Amino acid sequence: xxxSAALKTADPPMPAARxxxxxxxxxxxxxxxxxTITGAVAATKPPVEVIAxxxxxxxxxxxxxxxxxxxxxxxxxxxxLHPSTIDDSACYARLAAANLQYLNANVPTLWxxxxxxxxxxxxxxxxxxxxxxxxxxxxxxxxxxxxxxxxFNVYARTHPITAVWPDYDRRIRRNIFGNFRTFLEEIAxxxxxxxxxxxxxxxxxxxxxxxxxxxxxxxxxxxxAYKPGVQTKDPNWSGYQDWDVYEAARCFTGWTVSNTTSTxxxxxxxxxxxxxxxxxxxxxxxxxxxxxxPMKDGRDVLDLVANHPATARFVATRLARRLVSxxxxxxxxxxxxxxxxxxxxxxxxxxxxxxxxxxxxxxxSVWGEKCKRPFxxxxxxxxxxxxxxxxTGTFDWQMSLVGQRLFEWSxxxxxxxxxxxxxxxxxxxxxxxxxxxxCEGGVTGTTVSLVNDTSASLxxxxxxxxxxxxxxxxxxxxxxxxxxxxxxxxxxxxxxMALPTSERNGRIxxxxxxxxxxxxxxxx
Amino acid sequence: MTKFSRRKLxxxxxxxxxxxxARLTGLAVAAPDAQPDADLFILVFLRGGMDSLNLVVPYxxxxxxxxxPDIRIRPAGQxxxxxDLNGYFGLHPAATxxxxxxxxxxxxxxxxAGLIDPTRSHFDAMAMMERGTPGQTTTTAGWLTRHLASVxxxxxxxxxxxxxxxxxxxxxxxxxxxxxxxxxxxxTYSGRWDQIDFQRLAMRTMYGSSSSWLxxxxxxxxxxxxxxxxxxxxxxxxxxxxxYPSNGFGDSLKLAAQMIKADLGVRIATLDLGGWxxxxxxxxxxxxxxxxxxxxxxxxxxAFYTDMTxxxxxxxxxxxxxxxxxxxxxxxxxxxxxxxGVMLVVxxxxxxxxxxxxxxxxxxxxxxxxxxxxxxxxxxxLSEILVRRLKNPKYSTVFPGFSDYRPLNLVKGSDAGVLRRxxxxxxxx
Numbered sequence: 001x002x003x004s005a006a007l008k009t010a011d012p013p014m015p016a017a018r019x020x021x022x023x024x025x026x027x028x029x030x031x032x033x034x035x036t037i038t039g040a041v042a043a044t045k046p047p048v049e050v051i052a053x054x055x056x057x058x059x060x061x062x063x064x065x066x067x068x069x070x071x072x073x074x075x076x077x078x079x080x081l082h083p084s085t086i087d088d089s090a091c092y093a094r095l096a097a098a099n100l101q102y103l104n105a106n107v108p109t110l111w112x113x114x115x116x117x118x119x120x121x122x123x124x125x126x127x128x129x130x131x132x133x134x135x136x137x138x139x140x141x142x143x144x145x146x147x148x149x150x151x152f153n154v155y156a157r158t159h160p161i162t163a164v165w166p167d168y169d170r171r172i173r174r175n176i177f178g179n180f181r182t183f184l185e186e187i188a189x190x191x192x193x194x195x196x197x198x199x200x201x202x203x204x205x206x207x208x209x210x211x212x213x214x215x216x217x218x219x220x221x222x223x224x225a226y227k228p229g230v231q232t233k234d235p236n237w238s239g240y241q242d243w244d245v246y247e248a249a250r251c252f253t254g255w256t257v258s259n260t261t262s263t264x265x266x267x268x269x270x271x272x273x274x275x276x277x278x279x280x281x282x283x284x285x286x287x288x289x290x291x292x293x294p295m296k297d298g299r300d301v302l303d304l305v306a307n308h309p310a311t312a313r314f315v316a317t318r319l320a321r322r323l324v325s326x327x328x329x330x331x332x333x334x335x336x337x338x339x340x341x342x343x344x345x346x347x348x349x350x351x352x353x354x355x356x357x358x359x360x361x362x363x364x365s366v367w368g369e370k371c372k373r374p375f376x377x378x379x380x381x382x383x384x385x386x387x388x389x390x391x392t393g394t395f396d397w398q399m400s401l402v403g404q405r406l407f408e409w410s411x412x413x414x415x416x417x418x419x420x421x422x423x424x425x426x427x428x429x430x431x432x433x434x435x436x437x438x439c440e441g442g443v444t445g446t447t448v449s450l451v452n453d454t455s456a457s458l459x460x461x462x463x464x465x466x467x468x469x470x471x472x473x474x475x476x477x478x479x480x481x482x483x484x485x486x487x488x489x490x491x492x493x494x495x496x497m498a499l500p501t502s503e504r505n506g507r508i509x510x511x512x513x514x515x516x517x518x519x520x521x522x523x524x
Numbered sequence: 525m526t527k528f529s530r531r532k533l534x535x536x537x538x539x540x541x542x543x544x545x546a547r548l549t550g551l552a553v554a555a556p557d558a559q560p561d562a563d564l565f566i567l568v569f570l571r572g573g574m575d576s577l578n579l580v581v582p583y584x585x586x587x588x589x590x591x592x593p594d595i596r597i598r599p600a601g602q603x604x605x606x607x608d609l610n611g612y613f614g615l616h617p618a619a620t621x622x623x624x625x626x627x628x629x630x631x632x633x634x635x636x637a638g639l640i641d642p643t644r645s646h647f648d649a650m651a652m653m654e655r656g657t658p659g660q661t662t663t664t665a666g667w668l669t670r671h672l673a674s675v676x677x678x679x680x681x682x683x684x685x686x687x688x689x690x691x692x693x694x695x696x697x698x699x700x701x702x703x704x705x706x707x708x709x710x711x712t713y714s715g716r717w718d719q720i721d722f723q724r725l726a727m728r729t730m731y732g733s734s735s736s737w738l739x740x741x742x743x744x745x746x747x748x749x750x751x752x753x754x755x756x757x758x759x760x761x762x763x764x765x766x767x768y769p770s771n772g773f774g775d776s777l778k779l780a781a782q783m784i785k786a787d788l789g790v791r792i793a794t795l796d797l798g799g800w801x802x803x804x805x806x807x808x809x810x811x812x813x814x815x816x817x818x819x820x821x822x823x824x825x826x827a828f829y830t831d832m833t834x835x836x837x838x839x840x841x842x843x844x845x846x847x848x849x850x851x852x853x854x855x856x857x858x859x860x861x862x863x864x865g866v867m868l869v870v871x872x873x874x875x876x877x878x879x880x881x882x883x884x885x886x887x888x889x890x891x892x893x894x895x896x897x898x899x900x901x902x903x904x905x906l907s908e909i910l911v912r913r914l915k916n917p918k919y920s921t922v923f924p925g926f927s928d929y930r931p932l933n934l935v936k937g938s939d940a941g942v943l944r945r946x947x948x949x950x951x952x953x
Contacts, residue, residue: 043734197804198856204595206855210803213861217645223661229892242644242892276536358666369710371738410798413647420697424704425689425740425748432727436715480733490724508717518730519738 059138059380060474080140111267112315120164168192181306204277220305222314252296267305374404392445461490572801576866587885621826649846654694665698688776766831803858836872864896912937
């Protein structure tokens with residue numbers, strides 16, 4: 001292929017107008033630069049094993065791929081849905097070796113930490129998240145822990161949230177396959193969320209609606225069920241309105257934290273009866289009686305939202321967006337939502353919902369519409385290259401450049417999970433540079449040995465390219481897709497003649513970086 | 525007509541450096557400014573819902589101080605009092621630089637402006653505003669994207685649109701030619717010195733082999749990084765004594781100024797200043813958190829305007845936010861989500877003043893009896909700037925369904941070519 005043939009010279013075609021609510025809005029969709037992306041991407045579609053590992057794991061690491069090929073995707077899904085049955089002793093050993101002293105500390109212990117110790121507690125969680133993503137065999141579990149951290153997003157780098165971060169992480173980890181209603185209460189009573197969304201100061205004298213609003217909008221019913229306008233409260237509206245937010249905020253008055261000497265100052269959840277608003281409320285058109293038992297008002301709200309059909313749909317959509325595509329099909333969403341609703345009282349409700357998504361035909365058929373986020377991309381690269389990884393300031397800084405330091409997304413929305421957020425020139429460029437840096441040994445604390453990993457029996461450009469493309473991507477690219485890698489490696493020499501050793505060894509690191517930077521490695 | 529193709533310029537590989545000089549000279553000729561009469565447009569979005577009542581303070585309205593016993597700004601003339609504008613409104617005492625811009629005739633203020641939609645959700649409000657479609661959060665293009673699409677040739681310069689941070693705002697949703705740059709350092713595709721040219725060639729080949737979304741984004745990224753690498757933008761000294769605040773916002777503004785002056789053909793720059801979701805402890809009596817943030821905004825905008833002195837006759841900067849905040853303070857020393865906000869328009873062709881109808885703060889005048897009402901649709905402000913300063917009369921293409929062109933006379937300029945209300949063809953469903 002010549003350079004000129006590879007450069008795009010033609011403007012993209014004008015797309016046909018999409019269906020819109022009216023002509024004016026339809027006009028808003030027609031843009032001269034827009035590409036028609038409805039057609040199939042001309043790229044080679046990977047086999048189902050590879051698609052599955054890009055979604056329910058942090059990429060197709062060679063060892064995992066070999067296991068999936070042997071046992072089959074269905075058996076692998078069943079195995080991953082039961083993480084406690086998977087031997088993960090190697091990962092445990094790494095966690096133990098990393099000396100994460102605060103990972104299992106309780107809240108009173110964490111609450112008493114000094115400022116620098118609190119930062120250490122936060123850091124322990126983040127190091128553990130990376131170690132597990134890279135080395136754990138319970139890959140689905142780690143994917144879901146990340147997902148639920150984003151669902152119930154808390155920005156962790158403010159005190160005292162930093163100190164109690166191990167507690168918040170444990171609450172997420174123990175509920176990923178559990179009951180959503182239980183999950184909601186664990187979050188609502190967590191010190192981290194109480195501080196993050198200000199419920200810690202929510203009292204009858206001065207209600208703070210921040211938590212109540214995000215409970216509806218981001219944790220449960222979602223903004224799709226929101227009808228703005230308090231004065232025009234519509235009793236027939238099945239979703240929520242501003243009125244419901246104000247009333248729910250009153251229900252949660254007194255849900256606070258033991259953070260004064262008179263209340264023990266343990267940093268744990270505290271229900272402060274004297275702050276609670278005892279008058280009656282009306283939430284989602286349900287009357288909440290006055291003078292209920294302690295915490296009953298708030299628990300009634302959690303019951304209402306957990307049982308709401310809009311919640312089923314939203315939880316299903318978000319999970320399907322994580323595990324399948326940016327715009328999940330109606331068939332997938334309604335199947336997962338139906339499972340959610342049918343299992344609303346079950347202790348393994350979210351297990352059932354996850355299982356519905358993973359066993360839906362879309363799970364291994366839709367492809368080429370979604371990209372990995374930086375956490376997933378970097379973990380995938382570290383797995384594919386068999387990197388020896390340890391946490392360093394350099395690594396942290398490089399993750400900030402690519403846009404995803406774990407637990408540092410400040411709005412309550414969580415890191416975006418659609419491709420538009422990650423495709424800016426800034427993020428893409430740094431993502432590629434990260435791959436170059438990783439493969440050239442430029443990430444302090446992370447070691448790769450790509451030349452040593454390339455068997456001495458692989459001597460031609462074709463052999464080296466195929467080895468690394470297969471290993472990193474998990475499947476064989478088409479001849480035309482391989483061409484740029486061949487050109488890079490052979491540099492005009494015969495593809496099937498042995499390369500001079502200095503050229504072969506001098507190019508391998510950059511070749512692997514190229515493969516990791518290719519479009520094929522970005523899809524999820 | 526031959527179309528200018530940027531990608532043809534970049535012959536990658538070993539031959540690259542040998543041809544650079546000639547190629548760049550050719551570039552300057554090949555890409556004339558498609559819109560020489562139009563202003564540069566700078567959009568500053570204050571994320572989180574800025575408390576407009578404490579930035580542009582209606583200190584003469586008794587309902588203001590009564591509803592904000594702790595966090596209110598004192599009347600003009602008192603210690604830490606508002607910086608008087610017209611005897612009724614004053615700026616937050618930390619906004620001295622904005623007051624200076626006002627005094628110099630470079631600042632127009634539109635109070636009680638905002639999104640005509642009852643939402644109190646940040647995310648919905650921003651989604652609607654930035655898409656330019658109140659009531660619709662799923663429109664696939666931003667309002668700036670439609671502006672760029674409706675002006676012939678505006679996207680043909682090398683780097684027509686910059687976002688001075690890593691993430692592009694929704695106002696540019698669907699526009700592929702965005703250079704999102706939070707910092708120039710490291711803004712090159714870099715690898716091992718003896719391999720990088722060949723890697724770049726491989727990357728261009730891979731990302732040039734399809735027009736699908738990911739390939740297009742990759743090809744665009746390679747273009748922008750090459751172009752900036754060639755422009756040698758390593759050091760920058762602000763002009764005319766401009767002093768930017770030493771923080772991310774100051775750095776972003778400085779970067780925008782540098783890029784504009786580098787003659788890359790920048791027409792639009794956007795940047796954000798976040799942190800305005802002041803549910804608690806926003807600061808009492810003109811001090812504290814909100815005052816610090818206001819200083820950053822005020823000093824930053826002033827420094828940019830000063831630094832851009834040579835450009836001000838062709839520059840319009842707008843500051844906006846998704847909504848204002850509740851009139852009454854809450855018991856956490858903050859304010860919850862409200863409705864009406866404020867817009868600031870800064871530029872060399874601004875008509876100084878406070879614009880829009882002031883609805884007042886009596887309970888029966890408030891939106892939902894608690895928040896400042898909106899009397900000026902934010903689209904009305906932006907439409908006037910589109911028509912008069914950005915030379916794009918197609919405001920109702922940019923804001924679909926909006927046909928109410930009634931300039932407030934915020935800026936100087938002609939309304940030539942505008943289809944006024946009543947002249948639009950009927951929409952046939």
